[in-house]
Amino acid sequence: MSNNIQEQFGKISTKYDEQRPKLIPCFFDLYYLPLRIMNTDNPSPRILDIGAGTGLFSSIVLSKFPQAKITLVDMTEKMLDIAKERFKGNENITYLCKDLSTIDEETSKSFENQFDFIISGLAIHHIPDEGKNILYKKCYQWLKKGGLFINCDQIISPNPKLEEMNKKIWFEKIRESGIDEEAIEMLKVRLNLDKCGTIPLQIKFLIEAGFQDVDILYKYLVFCIFYAYK
DSSP states (O other), X not given: OOHHHHHXXXXXXXXXXXXXXXXXXXXXXXXXXXXXXXXOSOSSOEEEEETOTTSHHHHHHXXXXXXXXXXEEESOHHHHHHHHHHTTTOTTEEEEEOOGGGOOHXXXXXXXXXXXXXXXXXXXXXXXXXXXXXXXXXXXXXXXXXXXXXXXXXXXXXXXXXXXXXXXXXXXXHHHTTOOHHHHHHHHHHHTTOOOOOHHHHHHHHHHHTOSEEEEEEEETTEEEEEEEO
């Protein structure tokens, strides 16, 4: 991923959590619906949060699994600094400041068959499709047998006309939230860096990676929840 992405998210790191519900009209469905399918007999599941940012998604997952052992990976140090403050005193949380699209072989090897769940919230759409394909294969390797991968992300319609309509409605909903124009303009800058993929292509990538059961749990305008079992 480019330094531009790191720079843009560094700029908004302190306002990231506050702005999420206003910039994402379906915020609560997008972040809380996954909890309904995250089921395990293990009271302390191992979880990998890819593109974890401030730890927002992980904090929600901890409401269901307070003893979870979570590894947060993100390329922006300022975002992880906020996560560290959020989880201060929780020894079950570890942090890794790395670019998830070019993670080194040594780290990748150490992750193999280690996680009950791999989660990602609004991060993977920053990676080109070829990189998504590679990452999904790695996620398959990193999960334990029976493990679950959940990707809550932005997607793009394969139909340009429908994509335009989805984005129009999205921005109408954002403005209805009352968020300031500066935040909207900064969002537009970040959108120029996006590499969103279509639903069919990403389903194809997940199946090719080896996942047995793959589907979408939810879709709203440009947002989608993918889930896949190993």
